[in-house]
Amino acid sequence: MAAFPALVSRPGRWIDNWSPENSAQWAGPxxxxxxxxxxxxxxxxxxxxxxxxxxxxxxxxxxxxxxxxxxxxxxxxxxxxxxxxxxxxxxxxxxxxxxxxxxxxxxxxxxxxxxxxxxxxxxxxxxxxxxxxxxxxxxxxxxxxxxxxxxxxxxxxxxxxxxxxxxxxxxxxxxxxxxxxxxxxxxxxxxxxxxxxxxxxxxxxxxxxxxxxxxxxxxxxxxxxxxxxxxxDIAGSLACLREPHLWVLALLYIGTFGSFIGFSGVFPKLLADTFGPSTGFTLGAATISLAFLGALVGSLVRPYGGRLADRWGGARITMVCFAALAVITLVQVWTLPLHYFGIFLGLFLLLFAAAGAGNGSTYRMIPVVFALRSRDRRQGHGTDDGAEVSSARKASAALGIISAIGAYGGFLVPQVLNASRTASGGYESAFYGFVAGYLLLMAVTWFCYLRRSSRAVLAGA
CATH class of the missing domain: 1.20.1250.20 (MFS general substrate transporter like domains)
Structure with missing residues (x-):
């Protein structure tokens, strides 16, 4: 068994010879x-x-x-x-x-x-x-x-x-x-x-x-x-940019994380516009908007989306999350005329839960998809673009790129709602647009990763 060099600490809190896969080093310091x-x-x-x-x-x-x-x-x-x-x-x-x-x-x-x-x-x-x-x-x-x-x-x-x-x-x-x-x-x-x-x-x-x-x-x-x-890893980044599934997964992440961060940002204003700025509960002299519950629910649910993906497959859970997002958003539109705060808040919390679970499942898909794509190439399918770069390196680079692209949803969601309010005075058109988007993303997930004839990445994704 090859000996691993000992850890070396240098000024500036630099560490040399770091190797977490070395069981002795990991069990020690x-x-x-x-x-x-x-x-x-x-x-x-x-x-x-x-x-x-x-x-x-x-x-x-x-x-x-x-x-x-x-x-x-x-x-x-x-x-x-x-x-x-x-x-x-x-x-x-x-x-x-x-x-x-x-x-x-x-x-x-x-x-x-x-x-x-x-x-x-x-x-x-x-x-x-x-x-x-x-x-x-x-x-x-x-x-x-x-x-x-x-x-x-x-x-x-x-x-x-x-x-x-x-x-x-x-x-x-x-x-x-x-x-x-x-x-x-x-x-x-x-x-x-x-x-x-x-x-x-x-x-x-x-x-x-x-x-x-x-x-x-x-x-x-x-x-x-x-x-x-x-x-x-510049080479890994360039190689993953040539991978078509990078862009597919980035699109899915806009739908999941983009929904989470976009609705987190706009939820306080939606509550204030719909039910007034004083809607919430009192804490001493302060009136606390319940908008924080949306981001809280989405954050807490995210790990469970990853856990479900581990058991059932990321693509399956992601597709279910998009279906849930579409249904919840559609029901939200239909119940808006009731102007009932409990229904409005409850549906939005369900929406945040679905988006949070989708965050975890979509993120879980990334290394699996790249690993399966690498296996697919070794079996003689597809192109050889970036084949010299390992799937692990490409997946690592893709995690950063996809997280960046997905965050643009935080800009798109408020602007779509803004356009709807400017054009019609309400948010119904925006919500119908979100429903259409979620259905489209559900179809993309099925087409690219779940349909029986898909050869590139399927059951393990």
């Missing part, structure tokens, strides 16, 4: 090092999602604070962070290998100070021009980019047998940030309004996160590590 890095990674990514979704709840308070923006402009403030965050996920994927996972986690955490302080500054004055507000909202996209670098970093720390568990915890911990932001901001802003007025308390929506950001950055600097063996 390896497991504790990996878990420590995972814990601080989750904390930093959690705050990234908080900042990414801040504007989704802040826009609800802008009219009372004296801002006179149109509904269309408010939708742009909601959707702009997702547009920027999705775009940043691609370069963020390569930052870990370029600068070190610990180093980039510190930098990316400190960058969150820009959108947090920027939000506090611009919402303090109702005369702030919309263009300035939109620019500051775009800075919140920095939080969305954190997901890609965080996931890329943690994948280096864990052995294959525990990688799925670690990445699942990392993703779920981050996603919960959206729910916490939508829960905490109304408490702080409403409570502060009694003393400072609506406009005076609104900057707290950004300021309250600054101490936590500084703590997370310090913890990452103090306790995380850089892995010297982490390298950017």
């Amino acid at each position: 390896g497991r504790d090092i990996a878990r420590r890095n995972l814990n601080w990674s989750i904390g930093c990514e959690f705050l990234g999602f908080v900042i990414w979704q801040l504007w989704s709840i802040v826009v609800i308070f802008l009219p009372a604070a004296g801002f006179r923006f149109s509904s269309s402009e408010l939708f742009w403030l909601i959707s702009m962070p997702s547009l920027v965050g999705a775009t940043l996920r691609i370069p963020y994927t390569f930052m870990v290998a370029r600068f070190g996972g610990r180093n980039w986690t510190v930098v990316s955490a400190l960058l969150l100070l820009l959108p947090a302080t920027g939000l506090a500054w611009c919402v303090a004055d109702p005369r702030t021009p919309f263009a300035v507000m939109l620019g500051v909202a775009a800075l919140a996209g920095l939080g969305g980019g954190n997901f890609a670098s965080s996931m890329a970093n943690i994948t280096y720390f864990f052995p294959v047998r525990e990688k799925g568990w670690a990445l699942g915890l990392n993703a779920a911990g981050g996603n919960l940030g959206a729910a916490v932001a939508q829960l905490a901001v109304p408490v702080v802003v409403t409570a502060g309004a009694a003393a400072a007025g609506a406009a005076g308390s609104l900057p707290l929506a950004g300021l309250i996160w600054i101490p936590l950001i500084l703590l997370a950055a310090f913890g990452a600097w103090k306790f995380m590590n850089n892995i010297s063996s982490a390298t950017s």
Whole structure:
């Protein structure tokens, strides 16, 4: 049996000879090092999602604070962070290998100070021009980019047998940030309004996160590590771009994760537009919107989607999720005229649950599909494009690219709803469009991965 080199620690918290597949190293210091890095990674990514979704709840308070923006402009403030965050996920994927996972986690955490302080500054004055507000909202996209670098970093720390568990915890911990932001901001802003007025308390929506950001950055600097063996896989990225199933899976992920992050961002405004801004429950002097429940449910259900995919196949679970999304959305449209809050909220929570489960199942499909495509080529089917690059490398690169493309759903969902409201004064047309989209994606899933005659990837996907 070949001997593995011993771990070597260098200044700057660099680690050489890291090999989590080495059972002796993993049973020794390896497991504790990996878990420590995972814990601080989750904390930093959690705050990234908080900042990414801040504007989704802040826009609800802008009219009372004296801002006179149109509904269309408010939708742009909601959707702009997702547009920027999705775009940043691609370069963020390569930052870990370029600068070190610990180093980039510190930098990316400190960058969150820009959108947090920027939000506090611009919402303090109702005369702030919309263009300035939109620019500051775009800075919140920095939080969305954190997901890609965080996931890329943690994948280096864990052995294959525990990688799925670690990445699942990392993703779920981050996603919960959206729910916490939508829960905490109304408490702080409403409570502060009694003393400072609506406009005076609104900057707290950004300021309250600054101490936590500084703590997370310090913890990452103090306790995380850089892995010297982490390298950017440019060849793997280029090879997976030539794989047609990359684009199919990215389309499916827009439908699942895009629905989750898009509806998470817009749900507070939908509730306020449909039932009034004071809809929710009281907590002391604060009125708490129940919109945070959507992101909470979607985040908690996500791991179960992956678990169901492990047992029944990712394609089957994904197709069921799209069917559920279509049916739930259609029932939502039909029951809107009833104007019944319980039905509206209940159906949306079911929608978030279906989208969350679809997140897990679609993400689970990616390595399986690439592995089966590689097997298919070895058996003489298909083309040889990128065959020299292993399926594992292509799948790893695809995870980052697909997560970036899927995040564009966070921009598309609010803008489709905005277009519907502008054209017809309501959201019914948008919901019918979503139903058609989910049915189309269900058909794509069946056609590419489940029909009997499909040769490329089938039962195992």
